[in-house]
Amino acid sequence: MSYLWIKTAHIVFVTSWFAGLFYLPRIFVNLAMVSPGSTAEKARLMLMAGKLYRFMLPLALLALASGVWMWLGYGVGRGPDSGWMHGKLGIVLLLVGYHHACGRLLRGFEGDRNRRSHRWYRVFNEVPVLLLVAAVTLVVVKPF
Numbered sequence: 725m726s727y728l729w730i731k732t733a734h735i736v737f738v739t740s741w742f743a744g745l746f747y748l749p750r751i752f753v754n755l756a757m758v759s760p761g762s763t764a765e766k767a768r769l770m771l772m773a774g775k776l777y778r779f780m781l782p783l784a785l786l787a788l789a790s791g792v793w794m795w796l797g798y799g800v801g802r803g804p805d806s807g808w809m810h811g812k813l814g815i816v817l818l819l820v821g822y823h824h825a826c827g828r829l830l831r832g833f834e835g836d837r838n839r840r841s842h843r844w845y846r847v848f849n850e851v852p853v854l855l856l857v858a859a860v861t862l863v864v865v866k867p868f
Contacts, residue, residue, distance in 0.1 A: 731794060745819070746852055781823075784823055795809070819855055
């Protein structure tokens with residue numbers, strides 16, 4: 725399979741994964757705002773959050789696999805002017821950690837153990853935006 729096909733797949737999978745990373749914490753905001761007696765609303769939001777989280781995992785794995793394929797198979801980010809790749813790999817590790825944190829938070833909601841406010845989730849929701857800006861900047865500008 726040619727490099728451009730792998731690159732296309734990588735962009736699609738990363739974009740799809742990020743859609744989940746952007747939206748799942750927004751569902752957490754809504755869950756944190758649910759009134760204690762509103763079981764139907766909580767159940768609906770939990771169903772949405774659970775399905776989204778399960779959908780995100782294969783997208784994350786495909787994004788990571790296609791990225792590793794380009795890195796190791798085609799030499800992207802290797803060579804004398806590839807310091808940017810170290811930064812990008814660091815961002816990828818942070819994103820994997822963020823994904824994992826979303827899963828832990830979801831399990832907290834499932835077990836009625838959430839102790840965070842909707843404001844906290846609003847701030848938490850901004851993390852993947854900042855990481856996306858940093859990753860795209862490193863890939864496009866290649867500052868080092």
